[in-house]
Amino acid sequence: MDVTPTLSLFDDAYKSGTAPWVIGEPQPAIVDLERAGLIRGTVLDVGCGAGEHTILLAGLGYDVLGVDYAPSAVEHARRNAEAKGVDARFEVADAMDLGEAAYDTIVDSALFHIFDQSDRARYVRSLHAACRSGGLVHVLALSDRGRGFGPEVSESDIRDAFGDGWVLESLAETTYRGIVQSAQADAIGSAAGTLVDEPAWLARIRRP
Template identity: 60%
Template sequence: MTQAPEFWNIVYDNDTAPWVIGEPQPAIVALERAGWIRGRVLDPGTGAGEHTIALTRLGYDVLGVDLSPSAVAYARRNAEDKGVPGARFEVADALAFADRGDRLGEFDTVVDSALFHVFGTESDVRAAYVRGLHRICKPGGRVHILALSDAEPGFGPRISDSIIRDSFTADGWELEDLSPSLYRGRVTEVVAEDAARYGLPTHGLVDMAAWLARIRRV
């Protein structure tokens, strides 16, 4: 389900992105409170920048990156509006981390909220992303992935737990935990029809089945 930047620009320019909920994901907030976010942090597919903003406010050295220039512009405005002008964002392609990771540097923690599942069943694309994560993640660092689960139907790209497991079986990774979780989305006009089809609310926020994975770079 990979798309050109122009595809993503439209939903930010029109403010119809179903993943823009005006706050960080509760699952990511819980990760931070449990002490799993440490050191220098990367927020790939930052979108509206909620996780970068929240973590910057807490004193973390964090960088949010997104393929979409409109997303980055949105995130910067969001940070200003929330009184965190120091939050840092850049336009960057997560699929190019393996080739251009040296420009971003290395990270102790990667917080992937709703990016990994965008690659769906595209095994070659996922492999490129995972190689890039290995390139930019320090040895001993951790990647946290929050992805929509195919355990229930609904809008958005959904994946199985086996896709996550299979993607991190190569040398250089240790899958430490993979558990059911929840992802909070927003029903906007672009998904309202799908939401109705699956018996979900047709407006407002909705919690959906997700996977939360913790993977250590060895």
């Protein structure tokens, strides 16, 4: 990203129901992580949005907290959890200040890629502070090999961001699922309302 989007952009997307990342279910890549046993201990779902991953994990018995900077996202997530009958916890919080060494696993689904270079560095420092020694951070981010569904990052963006103080255990190609909005239709080549799977990166990073 050249410039990190404003908070109002995200808040307005939830209020208007036009958030292309709200698909009514967890991302398949995150579901696969859980099934592979790669989510453990105390979990933070950072940039939780509509709360689908927090709800998934809470329903499976994980100690998980979902946080988002957009108040409308947290309101949406709480309504979503109530509708699904899941006792899930959500809070409004700043990803740049996540606290100190409280989490064994941090899940980032489509947050890392929204930050410009300066904010990305601040965000990664915040993740480092919040993650316990030996803990894992999972980053699902749109790839620069995509068609313009949203902000995109390269392999080197991820490797550079998680350099000193981290061990990059895995960086694989995967997909990110979203719903095409009218503003994206031409770039994607699909009609608004179409469910698409776009190229993405899935990184597994350990804090030593």
